[in-house]
Amino acid sequence: MPSATQPAPASMYRRTEGLGIWEHKGKVAAVGIGHSPVDRRWDGKPETSVGAYAIVALRNAMKDAGITADQVDGLVMDASTTTGAEWPAGRPLPEEFVKAFKPGANHVDGISSLSTEWIIANMPELAHVKYTQYGPGCMSNCVCVAAQAVGDGKTKVCLVLKAWDNLEGRYGQGGENAEDTIAGRAAFSNPWGPTGPYLWAHMFNEYTKKYGGNHDQMANFVLNETRNGLLFPEGFWAQHRPEVLTKEDYLSSRWIVKPANLYDCDIPITVAVAYVFTTPERAKDMKQKPVYIWNTTATNPRNRGIIQTLDEGQASTDFTGRKLYEGAGIKPSDLSFENMYDGYTLFHQFFLEGLRFAGVQRGEALDFYETADLTIEGPHPVSPSGGNRGSGRTRIWMHTDCIQQIQGRAGARQITGVKPEIGVSGGPMPTSGNFLIWSATPN
């Protein structure tokens, strides 16, 4: 049974330049945050399934915002949850899981996918939800769609959800990669092995050829991410393997695809995260300080080949930066910190340069990494969330961190070098994704 909920229509995304200030600037706020426990893999128990964790995250978000479920009238989420491994076709669902939950639109809902139908069936308290929408791909898409929906008046109190499952099995070796034949665009790339970090290793090579520099210059950035991740109590490494990474560890790690090494990649995990988005008026009655959204943008350029080139990656991130600033009515120097995506670390500098964050121009990011203070105590905090590298593969840490930093709730990770007033986050890719600007004030 297909889900009745649809992916957000194109009209909900701001894709081009020249749109001016976002019509809902400062009229949408994030208030509550809810995280589930985080596990390395699913152990097969109903209570640790991605569905159960999604419910935990949603309830935690409502509790954090100080609202009851009957106040919620919207739900924006992503139906996909897999980090790489798929539930094998024909394999029966665990009996205990089937007993514990009502079914959704997809028979593997709650295990390796989610539908709005599954969530609502298993959370009867969400009886007043009238608006549902999918933001496909990752939390970056969901938060942008939810912001637009609240701004457009489709929902007043909206839950935003993204969950990830990590089933038994090797990362990225299921799905189409395990088939005898591959269809579509991947037919021109996957048979030759360029999956995972290949593209970004290639683009990083092109980058260092053009501007000079080398992989060793990534060390401070990666160490800073690891440190910030260990200060993120909701994250995988902080909870399960609080291992400090040294520069020597980073530089001596083995290559996955040279020049991408093991620590340039992230670790797949199981987790769910939810937020409460609402109007500033409703936010006044909620428990946490509202964090206002000043703009959203979507970047999805058409590439000329089967993989993106350096020129395309740079054009794309420049485009994203220009649109973000235009819609928010700000300039690069207005950003207190940046939390753009990092999974793989080797592409973060394309975002940094595209934003001109801390005045960093094209070709300058590696020198910036090497010589500047990137920490939360410094004048230009870079990836204070620690990103995927710091806490595991979710594509959400950057958003949670933006909200927590501006609310002053980031704990040991709280930015102290500057007053965290305006932040930016988004992803997943430099070449395509969804991005937004967060602020402590509505205007």
Added chain:
Amino acid sequence: MRVVISFDIDGTLEVGDPPGPVTLEMVRRARDLGCIIGSASDRSISAQQALWQRHNIEVHFTSLKHKLADVKAAFEAEWYVHTGDRELDRQFALEAGFDFIWMDAGAKEPWIAKRNGSEPA
């Protein structure tokens, strides 16, 4: 016969991620037998050392998986063996001049027979 045994961690040892079939008791037994033991993993050296310390096992070496050749250079032995769960373990072991044993076979402790001077069954 002097024997060097390198244990991969994740997917090989019972305390790995995911857990593997080689128990810490087997590791201790190998050490008690006089084998030179240690780990060669993708985990950082400090993380490997912390793991062994946590389980109160004194190892002779900790190495990155792709640097097994350094282990070979550091210890004089008649038999060098690495046990692991991935093709990469096999590749790095063979490149470094180690024999390679898949983790399930490693859980049968073939080094006991080797150490005693007989071939494993």
